[in-house]
Amino acid sequence: MTDSPAPAPQPTPLLDRHEALGAKIVDFAGWLMPIQYAGILEEHRATRSAAGLFDLSHMGELVVEGPEAGAALAAALVTDPPSLALGRAHYSMICGEDGGLLDDLIVYRLGPDRFMVVANASNARTVSDALVHRLDGFKAVLDDRSLATGLVAVQGPRSMAILRPLADIDPAAIHYYGIAEGSVAGVPAMVARTGYTGEDGFEVFVDVARVHEVWDALYAAGQPHGLVAVGLGARDTLRLEAGMPLYGNELDRATNPYEASLGRVVKLGKPGPFVGREALEQVARDGTARRLVGLVLRDRGIARHGYPVLVDGVAAGTVTSGTMSPTLGKAIAMAYVPTPQAEIGTMVAVEIRGASVPAEVVPLPFYKRPS
Template identity: 55%
Template sequence: MSSSEQLRPTALDAVHRALGATMTDFAGWDMPLRYGSERDEHVAVRTRAGLFDLSHMGEITVTGPEAAALLNFALVGNLASAGVGRARYTMICRTDGGILDDLIVYRLAEAEFLVVANASNAQTVLDALRERSAGFDAEVRDDRDAYALIAVQGPESPGILKALTDADLDGLAYYTGLPGTVAGVPALIARTGYTGEDGFELFVEPGHAVALWQALTEAGAGAGLVPCGLSCRDTLRLEAGMPLYGHELSTALTPFDAGLGRVVKFEKEGDFVGRAALREAADRAASTPPRVLVGLVAEGRRVPRAGYQVVSGGEVIGEVTSGTPSPTLGRPIAMAYVDAAHAAPGTPGVGVDIRGSHEPYEVVALPFYRRQK
């Protein structure tokens, strides 16, 4: 970003600065990276609760009699089969099967859907949906300015939110959303998240964001709620084995290459963008698996980073996509694509080339961390 371009602040910008947050450029947004210790923020989410500003995410509303048909054509999932109030994790792909973005889509009404894209890909997704809407009786609307998004994540999050809403949170299953009121603020209350913990994402008008943040902060004070930045969000999602676009996902990979072929619904009615290429990718994955996404746990203390080579017997067998010190495991961890012959948990002799030194790593199944339910 050139110095002449201004970073976009969220509605909570003044709150973050008053809390002493370290701010960073994230996809053109001025976002809180951390407020203090990112390790302390991470541990708070795992053991108590954390409060996140996620207003950089890209919201796109699709409405109209053929909204479901459009999304079934434009995306790889079966959105037409989603009930009102349900959310689906899905992807939008190119005609060659390459992943443009991974998405969460909420069905708000029979003819209304909310598509939530990653900040860095929001314009790409918007443009693709508009292009693919030709011939469908449906409207694609850019709603990035219509929402602020606040998440409360962690084992104490249900109790914190219950203090502020009369919505039926006990009846709100994972990957569902319902309209309600939180601290007097109208919100879409979604039981979703990117941390591996129970939690909620609250979509509200930007003008209500500060009041909602303050109410959640006060309600969570006794439960150990702390504000959390993007840095700990990344370590939390990595421990939970959740992919990040630009790291585990890209246009160079199909969902089958990423081990996420389950999101592609060939059985749905009608054609969809990328169907033929994705069928070929599915057949390839079934016969000769490509590189497989695995977990790596360090035997030592050196931290692998994206792009580092995974090695075995002097040969390059893969590449790290994400790496970090794991507060929960107490050791460095990484996700990496490795040749299928070396992908089984416990495969001996696997290491990561860290600046010329081949550091030993254990191959493990993902995720590294799974919460107790």
């Protein structure tokens, strides 16, 4: 038996910037990406209190275009992209026929017949292949722009003040979950008011050949505001505090949106068939045996991915993500628990190195930014 060698990881186009900032670099989903710079806690706190700059060039950007692009996406995804106004976006998911999750996505409407689907790096190929297959028969084509697109995000309460002087459009005029074309630091860009941190912020999509210009300009402009570069480590703690799922942790092929407490995203009321509809209608009717919930540990310890959740002393669920929340100073986790235990306020326990640590089911998100 021979193992085919793993392909060499793709360096992010900003690798030299990260190395110059002293980042620890890791292979993440086939990409060489920064996991942290000065430290996860410092990066996390800077994003909550000032601003963080993120390299997200590993994400997959799939542009779907054609007179039936919207109809094709409505048949391919659980949401209804034709209902999006121009320049708006929504959170979506792509499922298999059995209702299991292939990925979670953001869908942006760039034009009447032009959409951009942003997929997780680890699933970009899967999503691209599935969409190509599902577009068959529709007057729509898919252009995988993943390698041609650089993506930089600025997130946090100072992000508006940092981006505004660099952009030739007014970022304040972009709605939450909106996107606009313009330029940033003289580079043609699509600026979206989306993110994965629980803060206000922007994601800037540019030609990969010029992404370093945008990174450098935002980094420099952000210094007086307290901006720091933020790696994947703090990206994970930020999204966890914000109660946002991560594919591979909370979501996978064996999980459907209703189990993941994301049933509200599935638009069963939209017209026409879509992949997974029959399975998801049945789940919506019958309910699920398990639900994704938030937990706060009520004794010392940190719940981690894979730790058992105990109900009456018996393993009945699993922790999907857990950390010591830098903002709350409490050990927080997301976990699958049996549906009867999913009610807010229910006490369960997490098994940590053989010990049973009490944990309370709490509402998500753990952290909500002050408005």
